Structure formats: structure tokens, C-alpha cells
Amino acid sequence: MKESWSSFDTFEPSFRPLVVIELAKGTREETREWLTKRIVDKKANGGAQLLVKPLVTENGDQNIYLVGASHFRLLLGAESVGLVKECNDNSMRTFTYSSRKTFKDFADDNHNFLTMAECQYIIKHELENLRAKDEKIIPGYPQAKLYPGKSIVRRLLTNGILVQIFPLHDREELKKLRHTWYGRVKIGYQPLDEIRCYFGETIALYFGFLEYFTFALIPMAVIGIPYYVFAWEDYDKYVMFAAFNLLWSTVILEVWKRFCAVMTYRWGTLLMKRQFEEPRPGFHGVLGINPVTGREEPVYSSIKRQIRIYLVSLPFVCLCLYFSLYVMMIYFDLEQWALDYHKENESNFSSLMLFVPSIIYAVVIEIMNRIYRYAAEFLTSWENHRLESSYQNHLILKVLVFNFLNCFASLFYIAFVLFDMKLLRQSLATLLITSQILNQFAEAFLPYWLQKRHKKRMKKKMYSQKTDTDLSLVEQVNLEKEMGTYFGTFDDYLELFLQFGYVSLFSCVYPLAAVFAVLNNVTEIYSDALKMCRVYKRPFAEPTASIGVWQLAFETMSVISVVTNCILIGMSPQVNALFPDSKMDLILTVALVEHMLLAMKFVMAFVIPDKPRDIQIKLARLEFESLEALKQQ
């Protein structure tokens, strides 16, 4: 390998490449020199004190750099990002270099104390915190302005000089992970701790939630099967199922918080202090004084942003919602047309035609969701949010509202305007199954196939026929830099959120939905795992303590499903038969039951503690210790 690296020598004998920096083709020599100098420069001089080696690719370009760091430097970095690790006494503590000896498995020569994902996260953090000192511009690019304190990497990214930064895969580790994760046919839990070590907490938490959610759906699926098998139509059985469903969904969402706390405590992220948030890469504004930091940096008036949100984004979202409802009405026209056609010329073909409108509508919904997603991303980015978290919240809100309406409006219309339970059941089944198939295809198998084809072509080009693990570093980097980028867990959670809607909103009409959801999720685990390991570039680890705003979204959905299920039960002919004289009594009873269920949900959410008792005690002990330490100071 060594001969393909340039003469850019560093003092570390065992350089382990962790992160790849790809510059644009034809980047000026002086820019490259300046950047590498800043990266290797001492902390005291404002550098990142990391190791850099350029990688000469086969066509002689020198626009790819490998970044690594000495063991000592990584430990200091772990302290500065506030990593929490397990101590010798089994408690979790924030790592500091001076107290390193008290941590479990720490030894000066144990380079596995930090996982590779942690090392890469630290390097990313250090690179992003490489800040301009007195440079007014990026050398070689007078149009790329800098000001003291501006993150150099973010400016390089927005100016297109830096194409991408990504962490390298570890072929050995990945092979092991793939084997335990999905390589062998077995019934069992996913290796969440290994996934966390390789991909970081955010992704491991998603897979944890996916697995938990699938297990949680199994009781509902099991109870749902006999409804289909025996064609039960008794109202009391449906009421039982719906009541079970509502309480169950509250319980699983509350218990998830406890599961999540146990996991993130073990991973250390539950205790990790939130870092001060930097402006997101796309943020722009005129130079001013930031009232929080007191530093000179771009400032964008909050009133301007509010105007953009309320006068442009909000009307646009409303327009999209209107359009979605319009498409829905076309679907109902088509449905009516297919029904008429079937009545006129009754044949096998015509009965098949009955399903066509639903399938077309499901495909159109998926397409609209995806187009809207781009529009929402563009708009939210145009709103110019200063922080990534604020950007994410606005994006999620936009996408959730539209997707909710787009997916469920037709079902609401069928249920509460047409009062057609048979059509509701049929539409629900078609929508659920079509969207699941489309998702599985678009999400994993299509990219996998594209990736496989690309890899073959690459290998041919290099005239090498080696197997996967024997790839040289140059080949590996070249392969990985062309792989797709994984844009976070947003789409995966969204899919689960909509699935949860299909399962719970109309559960008393179609108990079989839970069965399909379970089947889908079992394959989803495998296809998502495949996607992470084979299709996409390795993503940077992102520490997180919870699934964040998704918890709220799922809880809101479960509140809405109480309302819809109560109405559905109230509308069923069997319940109507119980109140032959007075529809009023029926409605009042339904309303009373609904309010009691809602009250019960809130009481349950309040009574079930968010963290198990032993985690509470551990957290209290840490707090007590830090108070004691402060006192002794």
C-alpha cells in the first residue's frame, strides 16, 4: 500500500486511516496545502492535530486524503466531545484523560478502548471545529469568505471545494457484524450493541425500535388472525380487539421509553451532555453579533424567517394538502368507474379491475410523498434555520402533516363520509400492502442492485478479480466514495409511523393489518440491515439518548386512533342494534367511553415512570456524587 501514498510523512508509525476527505477535482495546490497544514497543525496553533495522508488514485489525481489520529489524540478528543464510558466499578462516567485509569478495559496499549465509530465521530467533531483564525478567505478561492471562528470544513462544503467527508468501513468488522446480524438464519434478537459499536447510537436505536415495535405488534397480530380465519363479525369481539389495541399501544409507547433508557444508559448517551450547537452548513446571513456567543457571525432576522414560514411555506403546504385531497377525489371517481364496469360486464378481468384504482392510488401516494419530500426539504432549507435541530423539526412537521393526510385521507373519507366498511377494509389492505412492497423495493433492493452492478463495473475497470476482503485500500476508498449516502433515519421512522397509523387507526375494522405489519417488519429488519452494510457509505456515528420527536409523533397517532376507533365501533350495525330506540344514547355512550379512554391513556402515561427504577437510582447516584465533589471543592 505504502508506495501509493505520497511522501507526506507523519511521525505516527502505525497510521490507521479512519476518515476520507474528498476534494473537488482540480482543487488548487495552495488550498490543498493550506487545508492539510491546518489539519495536522498543533492545537496551540489552532490546528486539529490529526494525521493526514493523501491517496493517489489510479488516474493520478490527488484529491483524496485519509485522516487518522494518534491514540493519545483520540483520547483527548473523547474528552472534548464528552464521551461517557463504563468505569471499573460498573458505573458510567464522562471520560477525562486524567481519570483514564479508572475506566473499564483502559490500557495505554489497548487501541480498542474507543470503538472505531467513536474514533470517527471524534475526528469528524475535530474537523468541524477547525476554525478560521485571521484568514479572510480560503487560499486560492477569493470568493470563499471566512471570518474568525467560522468552521473551515463547513465553508469548504458550501463552496463545493470539499465534495464529501465520510468514515471508512472496516471490512473485517463489517463481515463479523453482517454474519451475526443477518448472515445466518436464526430466531433471535439483533446484535444491537455490535450495531451501536459499528454504526453509532442513532442507527442502533432505530433498529432497536424496529425490533421492539415488531415484538410489540405480535400480540395484536396473534389476536387478529382468528378474526380473519373464522370470519368473526360479532361486534363484541371487535370492541374487545379495539379496546385491547388502544391500551396496548399506550403501554408499548410508555414501555419503549424505559427500554430506550436502559439501552442508552448502557451506551453512555443518556448521560452525555448536549454540545453547544453550531449553525448548520446551509445557514447564511449578514455578519453581526450573535447574542449568545458574543462572536461575530452571520445573523438572520427571526422576523424574516417567520415571514417565510407563515407567508410562503404554510400556504404552500396547504396547497399541497388541497392537491392531495383533489387526487383523492379522482381516485374515488376511478373506483366508482371500476365498480360500474364490473357490474356491466362481469368477468375475471373486471373483478381484477376492481383492485386497479386502489393500487394506482397507492403508487400515486408514494410518488406524491416523495416529490413533496423534496419540496419540503427545499422550503425548509430556504427558511434558513440557524440550527440543524430547528431545521429538522420544521421539516418533520411539514412532512408528517402531508404524509398523514395523503395516506389516511381516503380511509377517513371512506369510513366517515361513505360509511362503507367493506371498501374501507379493502382499501386499507391494498394501501398497506402496496406501500410496503414499494418501500421494500425502493429502499433496499433497487439500491443494492445498482450498487452491485456498479461494483462489478469498477472491478472490471481495475482488472482485478480479488474477493471482497482482499480489496486494497485504494480500491476500497474508490468503491466507497461512489456509494450512496445514507441521509439519516428520517425515512425509516416515517415508514414505521405510517405503518403504525394503518395498524391502529382502523384496527377494529381490519385486525389483520397487524399481521402484515409484523411480516413486513421482519423482512424490513433484514433489508434495512442489508442497506446499511452493503448499499450505503458508512455513516458517521451520532450519539443520541432517545428517538426524539418520533416519540411524540407516535403518541399523537395513538391519541387520534382512540377517537377513530370509538367512532368506528359506534357506527357498527351490531352496536347500533343495542340502542334500537335512541341514536342519541348511542352517541353519548360512545363519547363518554372515548373520553374515559383518553383520560385513562393520560393517567397511564403519567403513572408509568419513563425510566426503570435501577436507572433512576444510578442517575441519582451520579448526581449525588457530582454534588458531593462540588462541596469538597
Place this chain on the structure above:
Amino acid sequence: MKESWSSFDTFEPSFRPLVVIELAKGTREETREWLTKRIVDKKANGGAQLLVKPLVTENGDQNIYLVGASHFRLLLGAESVGLVKECNDNSMRTFTYSSRKTFKDFADDNHNFLTMAECQYIIKHELENLRAKDEKIIPGYPQAKLYPGKSIVRRLLTNGILVQIFPLHDREELKKLRHTWYGRVKIGYQPLDEIRCYFGETIALYFGFLEYFTFALIPMAVIGIPYYVFAWEDYDKYVMFAAFNLLWSTVILEVWKRFCAVMTYRWGTLLMKRQFEEPRPGFHGVLGINPVTGREEPVYSSIKRQIRIYLVSLPFVCLCLYFSLYVMMIYFDLEQWALDYHKENESNFSSLMLFVPSIIYAVVIEIMNRIYRYAAEFLTSWENHRLESSYQNHLILKVLVFNFLNCFASLFYIAFVLFDMKLLRQSLATLLITSQILNQFAEAFLPYWLQKRHKKRMKKKMYSQKTDTDLSLVEQVNLEKEMGTYFGTFDDYLELFLQFGYVSLFSCVYPLAAVFAVLNNVTEIYSDALKMCRVYKRPFAEPTASIGVWQLAFETMSVISVVTNCILIGMSPQVNALFPDSKMDLILTVALVEHMLLAMKFVMAFVIPDKPRDIQIKLARLEFESLEALKQQ
């Protein structure tokens, strides 16, 4: 004065008495000596390093001690309780002795840097943190066991050796405060900052909330008056009023959080770190290892407590609720009897008799509330909660549920079972006004009168005819130690909570309730101020950042009032006339409107930020600074 103090000399030339310790009569000499020695002993020897002077009362007993502290000692104490003060640059920071020069108004000879309430809070904190070292018992009392780390003062209190600890009034300051607070007839805000300096944050926050709530009720009262004056009965006007009421109550509760944040930021308590909570004085158990602190201390099994809560307290509360409903049914019998009586012999007397059952019921409700309160306190104390906060939460829950049912069950019965709007209006008015009069009387004027009588008798006994301000220290201490103890803001908040219920639950039936509430609250401010300044012992200051669980209680009440008001409007004949053909449409419309209002409430609560933008920025700046400081370490 000096001659009446004993020869227990301390090095401080200007001893300022701050806190009074009263021991039981006939306390052993060795106990007194041991206690005073521990209080004055150096920190290094496990003492509190405070100043103590015994006060010889007229009958020669020596069971009262005055506690003070040197200026330097108080500053160190301020650091150990984590006091937050304003700096020279107008930011709020946690006080430390080493950075004392950077704080506003700090000077080595300025003894007013800490308010007297803060000094007394510090001394209380130091006294409570005086812990046993190797003593196994309290000297002189072999039955009073100690273990290392046990708070001496708490053990003395539970064993009855220590009668009470209370802070001294400052006659001069109190006179000034009384003058600006209620001494002159003026329209204006209360001097909340002065109240906070004298009585501490918890009490100032209560008065702030009372004032805010009164102002918030004024719009409702103003809109409510014409309904009474013009005897409006149009349904649309009532709907308007109810809708305004519902949104208004959401807005005021959300805006209060912002007000509260502004105030507590200025007072420094918003930033104050929560101290580690000690077991409450009444807590008992067998000696074991506390899993949090790792210290040997009494431990009480959580399962035993759960058994007590669910098998004793819960059934008892249910029994009380049943009894309360039973009493309500008796009231309705009485009401019926009075009505029959009035019909039979129509006279002035009989029409007066119509009001008697309501008045009797209101009185009985008040009495039951008070008796139940004692029972709830006894039960909650018997449940043996380890922490004061847990004790308080269980007590508040018990009391709130009972008081809610006790006060409002009859109104619910009249509204939703009897459907008698006229009776509802009459009962509401009677209950509201009677309970207000009873409260004002029982809370302030009765104790004030008792206190005044007692004071006169005391003065006579001492044969002194001096005016208030000329009282000698001995006289002052003797007067104050006999004054009633203020048991916290619980009863005051509860009164406001029930008033809020009367105003909002049935607001669309009786808009005048807001007028009575405003009138009551204006006098309540004065009577509560009188109570604090004249009737009770000075309470210890208690730092707090919010009104805590009461915010939740008020919000719950406002959610319930959405439901009740929607039903009331749906039941009104005018709305019924709008749906002449179908009651079903009416009920569905009402249910739809109710759900929309509830959804709107939640969205509003979500959208309105809990803290104003400038406070958010200030908090972010502090967080940023502490992160920067950590980095530079």
C-alpha cells in the same frame, strides 16, 4: 439588651440575631451544651461555625437561643447553597466566594449584599446539615438514636427536644414592606421584589400568581357584567363567552409560565441547581444502605409503601369520595324540601329558606374539606415517603381529587343529571360566594383577631406599653414564638384552584362568577398580605423556580372545562332550536367542536414558548460560557 444574654461570648463584635431556636422546657444541661458547641464548632471539626447566644426570658428559663453568623461565614454559606446573584455585567451567576468581586453591589463592608431572608435560609441550611459524627445518641437522651451522617436538628425535632426553629422578623423592614404593600390606598402592582427579599421566592411567587391571575380574570369579568346587567339569554352570546373563556384560560396559563420565568430569572432561582434532597423529618425505617448515597441510613421498602398506598389510602379516599356524594344527595333532599315548603306557604321567610340548603351545604363542604385535609396529611405521613417532594405530591393528589369532587359534584349533578340551569346558576353563586366569605374569615381575620388579643395580653403581662417598633429583643422573640406557623402556600393555591374551577367549568352559564372572583382576589391580596405580616411567624425563604404541580392542576382544570362548557352549550334550548330535526347532528357537532377546541389548546400550549426569547438567549449564553470554560480547562 446585653445584660440578659449569657456570658457565651463569641468573637463577632456586632452579633445580629437571625434565627431563633426554641428547646423544650427542662432540656438537660448537657444536651444544650453539646448542641451549642456543635453549632459554633469549626467546619473542620464537623460544626456549623455559626454564632449562638442564649436568651434569658423573664421567667429565668434558658431554652431559647439566638443564632447568627459572621459576614464571611454567610458568604461561604451562600456558595454552598448555590445562591445565584446578579453580576456587574447584569448577567446572573452562581455565587462563589472567590469570584465575589464580580458581583453587583458586593463590597467587603456591605452587609446588605445578601438579603436577610437569604441569610436566614443559609443558616437554616447549615443547621439542617449539622450531622452526627461518632455520637450514637443525643447526649442526655439515650432513646434518641443517632448514626453517622444523620441530621442532628431533624432528630432533635422528631424527638421533641427542639420545639421550633424560626427566623426573626426585622421590624424596620417589615414596617417599610407593609407600607408599600398594603399600607396605603393605591392602585398598582404589589412590590413583588421587596416581598421576595423579605419572605423568599415561594411566597413572592404565590403573590405574583395571585396578582397575575386577578388581572387575567378582569377581561372575563368585564365581558361578564353585561350578561347580568342586560339579562342576556341569547345562545350565541353565551357561546361567544364560553369560547373566549376557553381560549383565554389556555393563553393565560401559557403566558404565566413566561411571566414566571422572567421573575425567577431576575431572582436567580431559575438558574439555581436543585440541591440533593434529604429524607424528610418524619421518615423512618430500619438502618440499611442507601443505594444512591452508599451511606448507612434508614431504608423503607418501596413495596411496603405501595401496599399502604393501594390497600389503605386508595380505599380510604374512595370511601371519602362516596361519603361526599352521599352528603350531596342529602343536600338535594333538603333542597327539594325547601322548595316544597316555599310552594306550600309562600312568604318572605320561605323564599329566604330557599337559600338555606345551599348555604348549609357550602359550610358543610368547607368543613369536610378541612377534616379530610387532616386525614390526608395523616395518611400521607403514614405512607412514610422518604422525600418531602414525594410526600407533597401524594398529599396534593389526595386533596385535589377530594376537593374537586366535594366542591363540584353537586354542580355536575345539577347540570348533567337534573338539567336545571336555573338551579345550577343559583348553586354556583351560593357556593362561590359562601366559600369565599368563609375562607377570608377563617384564613386571615380570625387568626388576626386571635393574634391581636394575644399580643395585648402579652404586653399587659410584661407591664410595658411601648409601641410596636420599640419592643425589646426579648419581647419580640417571646411574641413571635407564640405566633402561628405558616404551613406553606398549599391552602392558598388550593383556594385559587377551586375558584378557577367555579369560574371556568360552568362559565357559559354564570358569567358573573369572574366578577366575584376578581372582587375576592383583590381583598385576598390584602388579607393574605396581612396574614403574612401580622398573623404568622416569619417563614423561612424557600427558593423555587415555578409554581410546580399547580401549573399542571390548573391546566387539567382548563381541559375539563372545555368538555363541560361544550356540553352545557349543546344542552341549551337555543342551540337545540338550531337542530330541530335531529338531536344526532347536534351531538355530533358539539363533539366535533369539543375535539377541535381540545386540539387547538394542545397546539397553542405547544406553540407558545415557555420562556421569553430574551430569557432563552440569556440561558443559552450561560450554557455556552460554561461549555467554553470546560473546554479551556
